Amino acid sequence: MVDMLRREPPAAIAERERRKGRLSSVLIHLELLVVAVIVIFPLMWVVGASFGPGGGLANTSPIPEDASLDNYVHLFTQTGYGRWYLNSLYVATLNMVGSVVLSALCGYVFARIRFRGRKFGMLAILVLQMFPSFLTAIAVYMLFLNFGLLDSLTGLALVSIAAALPYNTWLMKGYADNLPASLDEAAALDGAGRITIFRKIILPLMRPMLAFVAITQFTIPWMDFILPRLLLQSPSKQTVALGLFEMITDQYANDFTTFAAGAVFLAVPITVLFVVMQRYLVAGAMAGAEKG
Known part of the structure; x- marks a missing residue:
């Protein structure tokens, strides 16, 4: 087995290392994407709720259908x-x-x-x-x-x-x-x-x-x-x-x-x-x- 590894061409070794590097990069980016979704979604929900109608949470969503500035006007007035x-x-x-x-x-x-x-x-x-x-x-x-x-x-x-x-x-x-x-x-x-x-x-x-x-x-x-x-x-x-x-x-x-x-x-x-x-x-x- 050791002799087979020693006889492995340098190009094959380099290709295997590149594949490992690509796999590691994909996994890292996937993890960062999951973390970003976990962090960003609550922020989007809060921003969407601030533009939502009414005063309760039942009709709020990250992207409200009837968005308005009424809540901000009410906040400052x-x-x-x-x-x-x-x-x-x-x-x-x-x-x-x-x-x-x-x-x-x-x-x-x-x-x-x-x-x-x-x-x-x-x-x-x-x-x-x-x-x-x-x-x-x-x-x-x-x-x-x-x-x-x-x-x-x-x-x-x-x-x-x-x-x-x-x-x-x-x-x-x-x-x-x-x-x-x-x-x-x-x-x-x-x-x-x-x-x-x-x-x-x-x-x-x-x-x-x-x-x-x-x-x-x-x-x-x-x-x-x-x-x-x-x-x-x-x-x-x-x-x-x-x-x-x-x-x-x-x-x-x-x-x-x-x-x-x-x-x-x-x-x-x-x-x-x-x-x-x-x-x-x-x-x-x-x-x-x-x-x-």
Whole structure:
């Protein structure tokens, strides 16, 4: 058998390898097609329901027969969706900016500066990130009650920043550890201080990780329900998640098609943010592959 394989012509071996490659390619594309159908069909159904007639789900379909914009008109004229949207945008943007700035600073400090208590601080951050933020919901509520921060959108953003700071700090530190320390040393020899090195050298090199943190920290409060439900009380301070929830839980006004229209608009900022920052994420993945 070994002799027969050895006597097999190189052309036959190459043809067999090509067949294996074609079969693998077909199977991979088939798997991707199945996954795409599973992911895209619910999205098409939600978009179709947003254009469908009536308020129930019985007559909805991915491609409605009597499509109209009535649900979108009703969404912005008969509900407080515009106010909810602006509230969520404010909280998500503040959380994104605050998380990026603070986690980048903390990650740089832990990666580059040696100081007393550094290991203890890193261990404390590691332990803190193991606990979900909702476990501290009662403590956060009492803290906000004592400091008069209940029903505050800014306070909600601060809670989101603090909850994600340990994890984001570890991400930034791990990325900064892979950056050559010789860059800092060369800049220091030229007279640059810590702030200048961080702002002009480290931050530009950390763009892929900054983009990742920005996207995740915009998405989390944008879709969050538990903390807004706990900390926000007045209707004028509601976020999109709270407003849409009440839209379909009211026993006298279950309007699922208008809810679908609100869900479609809910996906717009996340999609735009991902498209804008996608090149930084791809660049970071490619850089990591080259180093690896």
